[in-house]
Amino acid sequence: MSMNVVITGATAGIGKAYVEMFAHLGANITLVSRDRDRMQNQVGDLSSRFPGQNFTFEVCDLANELGIQKLEEYLKSHVVDVLINNAGFATNQKFPETDMDAETVAMNVMVNAVMRATHAVLPQMLERGGEIVVVASVAGFLPGGTYSAIKAWNVSFVEGLSRQLKRSKVRISALCPGFTRTEFHERAGISTEPIPNWLWLDANKVVRTGWEDHLKGRVISIPGWQYKTLISLTRILPRKTVANFSGSLRKRSK
């Protein structure tokens, strides 16, 4: 029987790459995002390319309580084998000047929705088995603004929960990409020109590596030799040096 996969942020970038990967793996997929038209088109296209598989979508704005509740209810009332918590966006302001509403939205989409969707799907997964991925970021290892703090929460949440789930049939991992070509930077008004080519990752390769790592039981997946090296260095270098480096990366990408 084919697996049932739910992917948040499925309309673009990394989420869309997950949709393609799981469609090729024969899965039934539920796409979750705000953009009804885009998902309708995707589902139409997927249904004609992958006949016999079931594609559907849920319109949920994970920035607000109603959207998160809608996702929770969906997860509690359907059979779900794989949950990909991916929806997200960049917060790109200096903290003293930042808009608190925008920061609250970021916390809702990338922290509250992740925590509550995971909690909603766990009862059925503890019984039958299941796979959960949280799309974090290498930013979660680098001191920075609120985005880094949110992604550090993702990493810590997954590492902690994976220990609690150790003797269960549920696996959880955090996918931690570096700069990946998606709509992410354009949506946030971040210029990508100063970022050198060798730092860029391809979304399809990122999700394939992440899924391979997940299936091998790796709790943290860092795709790309450049980011593996970088994050290994952050573990041995003084924290201040890492913070300076992280600050210079951020300046380059603005």
Ligand SMILES: NC(=O)c1ccc[n+]([C@@H]2O[C@H](COP(=O)([O-])OP(=O)(O)OC[C@H]3O[C@@H](n4cnc5c(N)ncnc54)[C@H](OP(=O)(O)O)[C@@H]3O)[C@@H](O)[C@H]2O)c1
């Ligand atoms: N690209 C990178 O360099 C990079 C690096 C590290 C980590 N990441 C992480 O990867 C994840 C995916 O980002 P991406 O690069 O693929 O960005 P993207 O191309 O901009 O796609 C973002 C996705 O998130 C969805 N989304 C945003 N706000 C939402 C909301 N309020 N409710 C529901 N869905 C929402 C969007 O859907 P709609 O607009 O259709 O609602 C879209 O499908 C994020 O968690 C991001 O932090 C990205």
